[in-house]
Amino acid sequence: MTDPIIKFDAVGKRFGSVTVLDGLDFEVAEGEKVTIIGPSGSGKSTILRILMTLESISDGVVYVGGEPLWHERKGGNFVPASESHLREMRRLLGMVFQSFNLFPHMTVLRNLTEAPVRVLGLSRAEARERGLELLDMVGLADQAKKFPHQLSGGQQQRVAIARALAMRPKIMLFDEPTSALDPELVGEVQAVIRQLAEEHDLTMLLVTHEMRFAREISDRVCFIDGGRIREEGAPEEFFTNPKEERTRDFLHAILADN
Amino acid sequence: MLFGIEWDTSDNLTFAISILPILMRGLWVTLQAAVLGFFVAMVLGLVLAALKAVPARIVSWPTRVIAEFLRDTPLLIQLFFLYYVLPEFGLILPAFLTGALALGLQYSAYLSEVYRAGIEAVPRGQHEAARALDLTPRDTFIRIILPQAIPRIIPAMGNYLVAITKDVPILSVVTVLELLGVARIIGDRTFNYLVPLTMVGGIYLILTLLASYGVRRLDRSLPKTGIPLK
Ligand SMILES: Nc1ncnc2c1ncn2[C@@H]1O[C@H](COP(=O)(O)OP(=O)(O)OP(=O)(O)O)[C@@H](O)[C@H]1O
Numbered sequence: 309m310t311d312p313i314i315k316f317d318a319v320g321k322r323f324g325s326v327t328v329l330d331g332l333d334f335e336v337a338e339g340e341k342v343t344i345i346g347p348s349g350s351g352k353s354t355i356l357r358i359l360m361t362l363e364s365i366s367d368g369v370v371y372v373g374g375e376p377l378w379h380e381r382k383g384g385n386f387v388p389a390s391e392s393h394l395r396e397m398r399r400l401l402g403m404v405f406q407s408f409n410l411f412p413h414m415t416v417l418r419n420l421t422e423a424p425v426r427v428l429g430l431s432r433a434e435a436r437e438r439g440l441e442l443l444d445m446v447g448l449a450d451q452a453k454k455f456p457h458q459l460s461g462g463q464q465q466r467v468a469i470a471r472a473l474a475m476r477p478k479i480m481l482f483d484e485p486t487s488a489l490d491p492e493l494v495g496e497v498q499a500v501i502r503q504l505a506e507e508h509d510l511t512m513l514l515v516t517h518e519m520r521f522a523r524e525i526s527d528r529v530c531f532i533d534g535g536r537i538r539e540e541g542a543p544e545e546f547f548t549n550p551k552e553e554r555t556r557d558f559l560h561a562i563l564a565d566n
Numbered sequence: 567m568l569f570g571i572e573w574d575t576s577d578n579l580t581f582a583i584s585i586l587p588i589l590m591r592g593l594w595v596t597l598q599a600a601v602l603g604f605f606v607a608m609v610l611g612l613v614l615a616a617l618k619a620v621p622a623r624i625v626s627w628p629t630r631v632i633a634e635f636l637r638d639t640p641l642l643i644q645l646f647f648l649y650y651v652l653p654e655f656g657l658i659l660p661a662f663l664t665g666a667l668a669l670g671l672q673y674s675a676y677l678s679e680v681y682r683a684g685i686e687a688v689p690r691g692q693h694e695a696a697r698a699l700d701l702t703p704r705d706t707f708i709r710i711i712l713p714q715a716i717p718r719i720i721p722a723m724g725n726y727l728v729a730i731t732k733d734v735p736i737l738s739v740v741t742v743l744e745l746l747g748v749a750r751i752i753g754d755r756t757f758n759y760l761v762p763l764t765m766v767g768g769i770y771l772i773l774t775l776l777a778s779y780g781v782r783r784l785d786r787s788l789p790k791t792g793i794p795l796k
């Protein structure tokens with residue numbers, strides 16, 4: 309097996325006196341689609357936010373693409389990462405947020421072109437062409453000139469997915485991408501993510517409460533509780549035959565809800 | 567007679583009509599002082615807001631103290647300070663400039679709060695999305711945060727422009743011939759204070775109503791989602 313593209317090595321994360329991640333070990337292989345499930349407050353978002361460099365770590369080392377994310381190598385030692393190191397590392401990752409976080413003052417197309425122009429140095433024309441291709445891929449080519457508030461939630465989230473892809477990340481992070489949506493709009497967003505999972509060699513890390521969706525698209529499902537991975541496995545095995553008591557309780561509760 | 571314009575005290579109405587041009591001269595000075603003071607406040611307020619936001623406490627903390635001092639001490643004291651104390655250090659400014667500067671200083675503290683509030687009202691998710699897309703802090707501020715903050719900032723600024731105009735009469739104590747100062751001189755010389763002072767009140771009322779209407783119109787015409795970038 310090749311080196312994992314994501315590796316958490318004994319990572320701790322504390323907010324003040326609250327310990328959210330507690331010696332977390334976790335790996336994702338290149339191209340793998342992994343779903344993280346777990347109770348509210350168990351640290352699922354925190355894992356994604358650490359990877360997206362929105363949240364720093366308290367202990368341990370996180371590796372992305374073999375390089376330490378929150379550290380830099382200096383004379384054989386790890387020192388805290390500089391902003392320029394973080395900038396470089398961030399290029400590898402894209403994130404889709406629960407609340408979309410589109411830029412409301414920019415048209416849909418401009419949402420997709422702004423960062424490629426500013427950060428990747430594409431020309432406006434190149435960025436537009438690429439942006440339109442991506443909009444076409446998420447089924448919104450005809451909405452390019454609209455502003456986000458003129459779209460439905462499902463459409464907005466599809467734009468947000470396209471916006472993240474426009475930066476050509478190797479890893480896509482999805483933090484409950486459908487949980488802010490009306491039930492009838494969940495399907496269209498899941499369809500886009502499913503298509504991404506099937507047709508691209510992206511590495512995908514997904515947090516969701518939609519168990520059926522998790523089962524469909526993941527290579528592996530991880531159950532996190534109390535700041536650690538408690539159980540993981542291929543979706544078939546994981547959902548039909550969970551080994552841990554806590555996993556069974558959790559699945560029981562969540563399936564009863566749905 | 568003032569500014570070479572004669573008045574006619576035969577009856578109140580004629581008197582009022584005859585001093586209107588004189589009051590207009592005063593109004594012109596008032597508006598100039600308000601606009602100049604406000605301009606100073608806008609620039610200085612932005613500087614204060616930026617310094618207050620600097621993570622290093624050694625910068626942000628003194629700035630906070632200064633802003634708090636400017637906000638919480640009476641305008642009249644600041645004005646006297648500039649007018650009587652600065653000349654002792656060899657800095658002698660005309661009364662009008664001193665007055666506008668005093669207004670600008672105090673209002674810079676208010677406006678720094680307006681800027682801060684407008685910027686902080688932009689949701690955290692916008693910063694996070696910008697960071698996830700690897701935009702630089704500078705690009706994030708200029709292209710993402712500021713366009714969304716401006717529609718929240720401008721209406722509040724309009725209200726402070728009205729407020730600063732209402733504070734201009736204080737400048738009359740350092741001999742600036744603005745609207746109220748002019749009215750008082752007319753009163754002193756004609757022993758009729760009723761008419762000029764009533765007119766000053768009326769002029770201020772009209773001014774404030776017009777300005778408030780303008781601010782409301784402006785507020786409604788500003789795009790709620792931010793200055794659009796197509
Ligand atoms: N900035 C912060 N400051 C303090 N505590 C925080 C902060 N961010 C998260 N936490 C706490 O860390 C814990 C884990 O949060 P996290 O958002 O990772 O949970 P989650 O598993 O995503 O939960 P949910 O399913 O509700 O989204 C929670 O108890 C939360 O209150």
Ligand SMILES: [Mg+2]
Nearest residue numbers: 352353354483
């Ligand atoms: Mg979460």
